[in-house]
Amino acid sequence: MPADFISNLFVFILAGFVGFEVIKRVSPLLHTPLMSLTNALDAIVVVAAIIIAGLHETTLSTVLGAIAVAASFSNMVGGFLITDRMLRMFKSGKPKKS
Amino acid sequence: MTPIVVGQLIDFAYLAAAVLFILSLRWLSSPATARHGVLAGEIGAALAVTATLFNPALAQYKWIVIALIVGAALGVPLGLVKMTAVPQRTALSHAFGALSASMIGIAEYYVRAPHVTKFGMVEIALEVIIGSLTFTGSLIAAGKLQEILPQRPIVYRGQNIVSLSVLGAAAVIAIILTIHPEYMRLFPAMVGVALLFGILLVTPIGGADMPTVISLLNSYAGLSAALLGFVLDSKVLVVAGALDGSSGFILSVIMCKAMNRSFTNVMFGAFGQVQVHAKAATEERTVRSANAEEAAAILSAASKVAIVPGYGMAVAQAQHKVRELYDVLTKKGIDVKFGIHPVAGRMPGHMNVLLAEADIPYDRLIEMDDMNSDLPQTDVALIIGANDVTNPAARTDQSSPIYGMPIIDVDKAQTVMVIKRSMSPGFAGIDNPLYYMDKTLMLFGDAKAFVGDIVRELASGHHS
Numbered sequence: 001m002p003a004d005f006i007s008n009l010f011v012f013i014l015a016g017f018v019g020f021e022v023i024k025r026v027s028p029l030l031h032t033p034l035m036s037l038t039n040a041l042d043a044i045v046v047v048a049a050i051i052i053a054g055l056h057e058t059t060l061s062t063v064l065g066a067i068a069v070a071a072s073f074s075n076m077v078g079g080f081l082i083t084d085r086m087l088r089m090f091k092s093g094k095p096k097k098s
Numbered sequence: 099m100t101p102i103v104v105g106q107l108i109d110f111a112y113l114a115a116a117v118l119f120i121l122s123l124r125w126l127s128s129p130a131t132a133r134h135g136v137l138a139g140e141i142g143a144a145l146a147v148t149a150t151l152f153n154p155a156l157a158q159y160k161w162i163v164i165a166l167i168v169g170a171a172l173g174v175p176l177g178l179v180k181m182t183a184v185p186q187r188t189a190l191s192h193a194f195g196a197l198s199a200s201m202i203g204i205a206e207y208y209v210r211a212p213h214v215t216k217f218g219m220v221e222i223a224l225e226v227i228i229g230s231l232t233f234t235g236s237l238i239a240a241g242k243l244q245e246i247l248p249q250r251p252i253v254y255r256g257q258n259i260v261s262l263s264v265l266g267a268a269a270v271i272a273i274i275l276t277i278h279p280e281y282m283r284l285f286p287a288m289v290g291v292a293l294l295f296g297i298l299l300v301t302p303i304g305g306a307d308m309p310t311v312i313s314l315l316n317s318y319a320g321l322s323a324a325l326l327g328f329v330l331d332s333k334v335l336v337v338a339g340a341l342d343g344s345s346g347f348i349l350s351v352i353m354c355k356a357m358n359r360s361f362t363n364v365m366f367g368a369f370g371q372v373q374v375h376a377k378a379a380t381e382e383r384t385v386r387s388a389n390a391e392e393a394a395a396i397l398s399a400a401s402k403v404a405i406v407p408g409y410g411m412a413v414a415q416a417q418h419k420v421r422e423l424y425d426v427l428t429k430k431g432i433d434v435k436f437g438i439h440p441v442a443g444r445m446p447g448h449m450n451v452l453l454a455e456a457d458i459p460y461d462r463l464i465e466m467d468d469m470n471s472d473l474p475q476t477d478v479a480l481i482i483g484a485n486d487v488t489n490p491a492a493r494t495d496q497s498s499p500i501y502g503m504p505i506i507d508v509d510k511a512q513t514v515m516v517i518k519r520s521m522s523p524g525f526a527g528i529d530n531p532l533y534y535m536d537k538t539l540m541l542f543g544d545a546k547a548f549v550g551d552i553v554r555e556l557a558s559g560h561h562s
Contacts, residue, residue, distance in 0.1 A: 001217065002215075002217060004331045005217065005221075005328065008327060008328050008331065008333065008336050009328075011333050011336045011337060011340075012324055012327075012328075012336050012339075012340050015116075015120075015336065015337040015340035015341060016340040016343070016344050018120055018341075019120075019123070019340055019341040019343075019344035019345060020344045020348065022120060022123045022124050022127075022341075023123060023341075023344060023345045023348050024348055025124075025127040026123070026126050026127050027127065027128060027129070028352075028438070028440060028446075028447060028450075028465055029129060029447065029450045029460055029463060030126055030129060030132060030447060030450070031349060031352075031445075031446035031447030031450070032184060032188075032445060032446060032447035032448060032450065032451045033126065033132065033447070033451070034123075034126055034345060034349070034446075034447070035188055035312070035313075035316055035345070035346075035349065035445065035446065035447075036184075036188060036191070037122065037123070037126060037135065037136065037139060038123070038316065038320065038341060038342040038345040038346070039188070039191045039192070039195060039316070039319075039342070040139060040143070041119045041122065041123075041139055041142075041143070041338050041341060041342060042195050042319060042320055042323050042338055042339065042341075042342040043143070043195060043198075044115065044119075044143060044146055044323075044334055044335060044338040045195070045198050045199055045202065045323050045326060045335055045338075046147060046169075046198070047112075047146050047147060047150040047332070047334065047335075048202050048326060048330050048332055048335060049165075049198060049201070049202055050147070050150050050151065050153075050156070050162050051150065051153060051155070051156070052202055052205045052206065052209075053161050053162050053165060054153070054155075054156035054157060054158060054159060054161070054162050055155060055156065055157060056157040056158050056161075057209050058208065058209065060205065060208055061205040061206075061208060061209050062161055064201040064202070064204055064205035065161070065165075065201070065202065065205055066161040066162070066164065066165040067165070067197070067198075067201050068197070068198040068199075068201040068202045068205070069161075069162060069165035069166060069169060069198075070165040070166075070168040070169040070172065071169070071194040071195070071197045071198040071201070072169070072194065072195065072198035073165070073166050073169025073170060073173060074168075074169040074170070074171075074172035074173035074176060074194060075173065075191050075194050075195050075198070076143055076147075076169075076173065077169065077170050077173030077174060077177060078172070078173035078174065078175075078176035078177035078187075078191065079173075079177070079191060080136060080139060080140050080143070080177070081173070081174065081177025081178065082176070082177045082178075082179070082184070082187065083136050084133065084136045085177070085178075086181070086184075086451055086454070087129070087132045087133045087136060088133070089181075089451070089454040089455050089457075090129040090132070090450075090454045090460045091454070091457065091459055091460065092129070092130075092459055092460060092461055093459025093460075093461045093462060
């Protein structure tokens with residue numbers, strides 16, 4: 001088993017626990033924005049896609065990488081945008097402090 | 099700066115991004131801080147993307163720039179869709195995420211092949227299989243939600259055996275590829291079979307199960323990103339994938355609990371096909387119906403009203419009329435709350451977003467358990483486009499397919515009013531004894547039009 005696998009497994013398990021603890025605190029009110037936000041965060045695969053598209057090793061890898069860049073970047077842009085739009089709509093009924 | 103130093107700086111940027119991502123989700127715990135969460139996520143993502151562009155290994159930028167522009171051009175309209183289209187947009191974004199992860203996995207395979215280590219091959223195969231099936235599965239889900247594809251479950255005899263054999267075939271090809279990396283031609287076959295499995299997996303699942311399916315696909319999309327992190331030894335991908343995966347997993351568990359069903363039952367149970375004709379029309383039962391004027395009179399005499407919305411409210415786009423009803427009743431000093439069932443609608447939190455869009459304050463949106471302790475003291479429960487989530491058979495009738503499912507106990511309210519198009523059974527085809535109770539009044543008509551009529555009656559001032 002390669003050494004980097006073990007270190008990645010460490011990170012994966014620990015991040016999974018952190019995710020579990022943090023996400024179970026999210027109010028059910030916000031489950032839809034939660035899903036669109038995690039989608040936008042997940043779009044960080046765009047960094048791997050940029051490398052594959054930019055290394056230019058083979059034509060195939062460049063084409064696949066470019067498709068991946070477009071698909072994940074659209075998730076990143078669209079995901080943050082719609083999450084913010086949704087969250088702006090959630091207003092408290094109590095009078096604003098001002 | 100030497101390339102080594104640049105590389106280390108890029109790694110620090112990734113570390114900062116991972117921390118910001120965790121903070122981003124932490125701040126989502128309450129509506130008051132949630133928008134900071136989005137900002138933290140945006141900063142993290144921008145940092146990581148910018149840092150990557152400085153990677154000295156990048157040989158050319160042309161395709162990167164073009165693809166980023168195309169991505170932004172696709173992403174902006176997808177971020178500006180109407181709130182009623184959010185479920186299908188979400189399914190589509192799972193598809194895009196999975197597409198991206200599998201494209202990178204496939205590209206990585208062809209860069210390395212045939213000199214792939216056995217361990218590397220296992221990682222790539224797993225990543226590409228999960229990514230591919232999530233891609234097609236999410237496309238089918240999006241198609242069903244957009245109603246391009248039929249929402250009813252599509253089932254045939256031996257379906258589960260066929261589906262599982264297809265998945266088995268993908269696994270067998272992956273094993274052969276691991277033992278014999280030189281059989282490169284098998285790789286596209288593996289991808290094809292995984293794509294097929296995604297279609298077979300989601301096609302039989304009905305619209306009412308979409309909240310669970312969307313959550314599960316969310317989890318798979320996260321898992322494929324995390325696996326890609328393993329393939330490429332990229333910790334930031336592992337972290338983001340683990341966060342996304344655990345989020346999808348938690349939501350799936352919540353959705354399953356809210357339907358009192360197991361994962362396997364949702365994925366392979368083809369809910370709603372059985373029992374449709376089992377007890378319909380066995381006896382002639384009477385229902386009482388009322389018009390808008392009568393409904394308005396009952397509402398204006400109430401002091402506590404609970405509104406329970408469902409998918410029907412979303413279909414009829416009635417949320418803005420519901421807001422007007424809320425306003426009129428609140429102005430009369432009536433306490434109005436909204437009871438939100440976790441699986442009401444087509445995705446987790448669907449009703450909350452629609453009602454928030456209509457400007458209803460979020461502290462009026464009450465979770466099922468809190469609503470249920472309130473309902474016995476409630477004068478009127480008004481159900482708009484919800485069916486199964488209010489069906490008392492879930493508590494009382496052991497033969498009902500939804501027996502054991504937690505419901506909103508609207509039957510405990512003094513008077514129940516149900517806005518419904520007709521007496522035809524609901525989506526899952528399950529009989530609802532609520533409609534035949536003495537305290538129940540059926541308000542037949544389109545949700546939006548009927549609520550509008552009630553508002554007009556109330557505003558005309560006859561009922562004060």
